[in-house]
Amino acid sequence: xxxxxxxxxxxxxxxxxxxxxxxxxxxxxxxxxxxxxxxxxxxxxxxxxxxxxxxxxxxxxxxxxxxxxxxxxxxxxxxxxxxxxxxxxxxxxxxxxxxxxxxxxxxxxxxxxxx
Amino acid sequence: xxxxxxxxxxxxxxxxxxxxxxxxxxxxxxxxxxxxxxxxxxxxxxxxxxxxxxxxxxxxxxxxxxxxxxxxxxxxxxxxxxxxxxxxxxxxxxxxxxxxxxxxxxxxxxx
Numbered sequence: 001x002x003x004x005x006x007x008x009x010x011x012x013x014x015x016x017x018x019x020x021x022x023x024x025x026x027x028x029x030x031x032x033x034x035x036x037x038x039x040x041x042x043x044x045x046x047x048x049x050x051x052x053x054x055x056x057x058x059x060x061x062x063x064x065x066x067x068x069x070x071x072x073x074x075x076x077x078x079x080x081x082x083x084x085x086x087x088x089x090x091x092x093x094x095x096x097x098x099x100x101x102x103x104x105x106x107x108x109x110x111x112x113x114x115x
Numbered sequence: 116x117x118x119x120x121x122x123x124x125x126x127x128x129x130x131x132x133x134x135x136x137x138x139x140x141x142x143x144x145x146x147x148x149x150x151x152x153x154x155x156x157x158x159x160x161x162x163x164x165x166x167x168x169x170x171x172x173x174x175x176x177x178x179x180x181x182x183x184x185x186x187x188x189x190x191x192x193x194x195x196x197x198x199x200x201x202x203x204x205x206x207x208x209x210x211x212x213x214x215x216x217x218x219x220x221x222x223x224x225x226x
Contacts, residue, residue: 043203044159044203046216091156093158093159095159102147102149102164102207102214103149103164104149104161104214105161106158106160106161107158108158
């Protein structure tokens with residue numbers, strides 16, 4: 001149990017385009033989902049926390065207009081990187097937490113490369 | 116002061132030895148504690164959770180929690196080369212809203 005999927009696993013795009021990443025909890029309902037970014041050899045950086053049906057809470061320094069998060073259902077959250085630039089190239093990882101539980105379960109991650 | 120602190124390592128242990136990974140946290144009101152393993156280029160994987168003082172064992176892994184000292188540790192017995200990874204300590208405070216991760220300890224198990 002507690003499986004979280006992400007799609008796509010890898011994406012390469014041109015500078016200025018937008019990229020959407022999907023995060024799904026496959027066998028449980030996730031009231032809260034988290035989006036992280038990790039640069040090579042660095043630690044996880046929380047970008048935002050999203051609760052189903054409400055606006056995401058962004059961490060300090062993360063542009064909410066650039067990283068659009070939608071958590072429309074208890075099993076799906078999406079992150080859209082708008083007008084991507086090479087400095088947005090990173091490993092984006094989502095995690096999901098079930099109702100009343102403390103553990104977060106991570107998706108496999110999406111490696112974004114912006115040319 | 117960082118909220119969750121870990122020694123970045125690398126911690127090198129010979130195969131078959133016990134690896135001891137340590138973590139301290141600053142929020143005395145923290146209730147839930149987790150250890151994740153992250154292989155290079157992969158996402159973190161939950162290996163242990165602990166909620167009350169004392170030890171919790173699961174196979175070769177033992178998590179230890181001391182809330183008075185604000186200290187949580189992970190012991191890996193009979194370390195294997197496949198245990199070589201970065202181990203992340205995570206602490207949940209604030210009513211299940213946010214989990215704070217440490218920067219991780221890199222473990223190297225030498226064959």
